[in-house]
Amino acid sequence: MELTKEQFIRDFKDQLHRDFIVKINESTDEERFLALAHLIKKYISTPWLERRHDLVEEDVKTAYYFSIEFLPGRMLETNLLNLGILDLVEDAFKDVDVDFSDVVNAEKDMALGNGGLGRLAAAFMDSLATIGAPGFGNGIRYKYGLFKQKIVDGYQIELPDAWLGTDGNVWETKKPHSAVEVKIYGKVYLYPNKEGNFEPFYEDPTILRAVPYDIAQIGFQNGVVNNLRLWDVEIPESEEDKYRTIEDRRKIEDITNILYPDDSSYEGKSLRLIQEYFMVSAGLQTIIKNYLKTGKDLKDIHELVAVHINDTHPALAVPEFMRILMDDYGVVWEDAWNSTVKVMSYTNHTILAEALEKWDCNLFKEILPRIYQIVNEIDSRYVEEVSGKFPGKIIENTRIIRNEKIHMANLSIIGGHSVNGVAKLHTDLLISDVLNDFYQIYPEKFNNKTNGIIVRRWSQISNPLMSDEIDKLIGKEWRSDIHQLKNLEKFITDEKVLNEFYEVKKENKKKLAAYVKETQGIELNPDAIFDVQVKRLHAYKRQLLNLLHIIKLYWDIKDNPDIDMVPRVFIFGAKAAPGYRFAKSVIKLINEVANLVNNDESLQDKLKVVFLPNYNVTLAELIIPASDVSEQISTAGKEASGTSNMKFMMNGAITLATLDGANIEIKDAVGDDNIVIFGMNTDEVYDHYEKHDYNARKLYEENPTINRVVNTFIDGTILNSQSEGQEIYDALIRHNDEYFLLEDFESYVNAQKYINDIYRDKIRWSQMALNNIANSGRFSADDTIRLYAEEIWNIKHN
Numbered sequence: 001m002e003l004t005k006e007q008f009i010r011d012f013k014d015q016l017h018r019d020f021i022v023k024i025n026e027s028t029d030e031e032r033f034l035a036l037a038h039l040i041k042k043y044i045s046t047p048w049l050e051r052r053h054d055l056v057e058e059d060v061k062t063a064y065y066f067s068i069e070f071l072p073g074r075m076l077e078t079n080l081l082n083l084g085i086l087d088l089v090e091d092a093f094k095d096v097d098v099d100f101s102d103v104v105n106a107e108k109d110m111a112l113g114n115g116g117l118g119r120l121a122a123a124f125m126d127s128l129a130t131i132g133a134p135g136f137g138n139g140i141r142y143k144y145g146l147f148k149q150k151i152v153d154g155y156q157i158e159l160p161d162a163w164l165g166t167d168g169n170v171w172e173t174k175k176p177h178s179a180v181e182v183k184i185y186g187k188v189y190l191y192p193n194k195e196g197n198f199e200p201f202y203e204d205p206t207i208l209r210a211v212p213y214d215i216a217q218i219g220f221q222n223g224v225v226n227n228l229r230l231w232d233v234e235i236p237e238s239e240e241d242k243y244r245t246i247e248d249r250r251k252i253e254d255i256t257n258i259l260y261p262d263d264s265s266y267e268g269k270s271l272r273l274i275q276e277y278f279m280v281s282a283g284l285q286t287i288i289k290n291y292l293k294t295g296k297d298l299k300d301i302h303e304l305v306a307v308h309i310n311d312t313h314p315a316l317a318v319p320e321f322m323r324i325l326m327d328d329y330g331v332v333w334e335d336a337w338n339s340t341v342k343v344m345s346y347t348n349h350t351i352l353a354e355a356l357e358k359w360d361c362n363l364f365k366e367i368l369p370r371i372y373q374i375v376n377e378i379d380s381r382y383v384e385e386v387s388g389k390f391p392g393k394i395i396e397n398t399r400i401i402r403n404e405k406i407h408m409a410n411l412s413i414i415g416g417h418s419v420n421g422v423a424k425l426h427t428d429l430l431i432s433d434v435l436n437d438f439y440q441i442y443p444e445k446f447n448n449k450t451n452g453i454i455v456r457r458w459s460q461i462s463n464p465l466m467s468d469e470i471d472k473l474i475g476k477e478w479r480s481d482i483h484q485l486k487n488l489e490k491f492i493t494d495e496k497v498l499n500e501f502y503e504v505k506k507e508n509k510k511k512l513a514a515y516v517k518e519t520q521g522i523e524l525n526p527d528a529i530f531d532v533q534v535k536r537l538h539a540y541k542r543q544l545l546n547l548l549h550i551i552k553l554y555w556d557i558k559d560n561p562d563i564d565m566v567p568r569v570f571i572f573g574a575k576a577a578p579g580y581r582f583a584k585s586v587i588k589l590i591n592e593v594a595n596l597v598n599n600d601e602s603l604q605d606k607l608k609v610v611f612l613p614n615y616n617v618t619l620a621e622l623i624i625p626a627s628d629v630s631e632q633i634s635t636a637g638k639e640a641s642g643t644s645n646m647k648f649m650m651n652g653a654i655t656l657a658t659l660d661g662a663n664i665e666i667k668d669a670v671g672d673d674n675i676v677i678f679g680m681n682t683d684e685v686y687d688h689y690e691k692h693d694y695n696a697r698k699l700y701e702e703n704p705t706i707n708r709v710v711n712t713f714i715d716g717t718i719l720n721s722q723s724e725g726q727e728i729y730d731a732l733i734r735h736n737d738e739y740f741l742l743e744d745f746e747s748y749v750n751a752q753k754y755i756n757d758i759y760r761d762k763i764r765w766s767q768m769a770l771n772n773i774a775n776s777g778r779f780s781a782d783d784t785i786r787l788y789a790e791e792i793w794n795i796k797h798n
């Protein structure tokens with residue numbers, strides 16, 4: 001946008017005066033942040049307002065991304081960057097003597113998501129606007145975001161994240177006039193009408209008012225502003241009489257109160273099902289109403305509308321779309337179904353069986369009686385359509401209702417025209433294994449869309465030092481055309497350049513070290529290797545394997561204090577689902593090992609372990625630029641894609657990885673010499689499953705290193721964690737080590753040794769790092785979303 005610094009300063013002062021009746025030098029950082037956010041909203045109000053009108057008027061097909069989670073983190077800097085005024089504002093703040101970073105830090109981290117899936121949804125919002133595509137988000141305005149994690153005595157404690165405070169979210173705009181009603185519970189009877197069709201009659205439903213809050217999604221320097229719509233629940237005025245007590249009212253308010261904090265398994269709680277239906281119904285009703293404004297026939301709706309089901313949580317979009325078309329607008333089943341399948345598409349994010357969503361029929365029927373009827377009908381028609389054409393077993397495995405359960409993935413696949421995985425290996429496994437039965441029926445529906453990241457956030461915003469260095473070498477064009485990073489390869493033998501990158505990394509490490517010192521009281525040596533694993537805590541992600549190796553190093557140094565090794569700092573950040581016992585025990589043990597190691601002077605600072613509490617997007621922006629080693633060590637075949645792996649590589653960390661998820665594509669991008677791979681591949685893992693021949697106890701008994709390391713959990717070396725130590729021991733030895741840590745241990749140790757050796761060769765290490773940065777452009781979410789736009793949604797973009 002066109003703006004001079006002087007004009008901005010005037011606007012900003014005006015805004016502060018108007019909002020808070022305060023002069024700049026007397027204002028607090030929070031007031032400055034809020035005023036700046038208000039000013040940004042003012043700057044974009046016109047393109048934001050016009051966007052939807054233009055799309056309706058010009059009959060442009062629009063994609064709606066339905067997701068139960070959106071995890072944007074802070075938005076101030078990205079918004080300024082995308083508007084093209086980040087530098088100007090920083091400069092202006094210097095002129096008026098305000099520390100810009102304090103203003104940035106006044107923003108709360110918007111954490112309406114658990115991890116990768118939610119972050120990806122937020123990234124796609126940015127990318128859709130950036131490629132100028134008509135793509136809007138639809139989700140829930142949770143009152144409490146993902147819990148805040150505190151560590152007390154080494155244990156995770158969860159605190160509520162009341163991110164909305166009393167004044168709400170500064171980036172949102174409430175749209176009460178666009179509220180709609182959503183019905184749940186009650187009974188539904190079908191009566192034949194004059195035309196001989198059945199019409200539903202609702203007896204005693206609970207009626208909810210869904211009120212939208214809109215958040216502008218600003219494209220990168222292109223004048224486009226899309227919309228993210230989050231729904232909140234209210235009691236409709238007409239229903240007020242029914243809710244006399246606080247408790248009654250709370251039952252309704254609870255619907256949008258909390259984000260389910262489990263990132264790995266579904267809980268089958270009725271409140272969750274209500275959340276899913278609530279956001280789907282409100283979103284679809286609005287979409288259909290807006291479509292009708294074009295004056296076009298409803299049976300052609302698929303020509304102007306695409307709805308994306310992000311994982312199965314919004315899968316009720318399939319029956320709800322049918323319901324609205326049929327019940328509210330009288331479209332016949334066949335036409336409604338024809339449109340539904342063309343409108344809907346679905347992304348799968350996991351192959352872990354325990355994470356595949358299923359709902360008990362009785363619960364489902366009670367909460368969503370009309371939707372249950374429709375799902376039943378979809379299921380019967382599906383069975384009829386495929387019977388005779390495919391073996392009975394395949395039909396049984398793929399139908400929606402089986403064993404009194406509704407299978408949400410099946411509903412999403414049958415009710416849509418596209419199903420995609422999120423990395424090549426993941427999609428291959430869906431096709432060859434998890435969804436193979438479906439693949440035989442609908443091969444044409446399957447496709448891959450490897451995940452991507454907002455490269456601007458993970459370079460320009462979170463790593464300004466590296467970004468300036470890149471500018472010096474290849475100019476600034478890479479900031480808008482990420483593929484130009486490839487030009488950095490020219491400098492791969494330029495020692496001066498390599499040294500400069502090394503120094504940049506060191507500066508970032510010093511910044512992180514200062515934070516660690518301030519918050520944890522632990523002193524870190526910036527010349528040590530910063531070895532980082534930050535992600536949700538889950539058995540399959542194998543933080544425990546990392547810990548086993550740390551314990552091995554501990555004994556190595558204890559046995560041989562003169563051991564020649566590069567000092568190593570292991571950094572963890574990880575939230576565990578509150579009910580996930582094993583994960584919480586791992587956190588406790590990491591913290592107790594940290595206590596052991598960090599307080600043992602005989603280790604002479606060769607080893608440090610840090611667990612940083614409350615890992616979130618904001619903390620990631622500090623940690624990732626300061627990392628040397630990126631730990632991506634999941635059991636092969638388990639991590640659908642991973643996205644932090646991409647953020648680390650673009651910040652010049654070396655990936656230490658199994659051949660899992662997008663690690664494989666990172667390896668293809670950087671070449672075998674610039675990544676460190678270890679462990680079993682997927683075939684080897686599957687081989688164990690087939691042969692049932694894995695024997696963890698044998699490894700434990702026969703390998704003295706493994707024996708000693710595992711015994712450390714139960715022999716009293718690690719203090720204050722007897723029961724957790726025993727639990728971990730049991731998981732590994734008595735329950736046969738479900739994720740093959742012991743089998744991969746040796747190869748992991750060797751890979752770590754190799755890292756130690758190459759780090760000593762500063763030039764070699766820096767070459768690897770530079771190679772990673774130069775080849776990170778291919779993981780831009782802008783490119784990923786272009787493929788969604790072209791191959792799944794058929795929407796236009798620039």
Ligand code: F58
Nearest residue numbers: 114116117263349422639640641642643
């Ligand atoms: C993640 N899934 C995958 N789920 O684990 C990761 O490999 C992938 O990169 C990422 O999606 C993006 O595709 C994930 O984050 C959740 O957090 C769900 C939240 C809701 C309940 C079920 C898990």
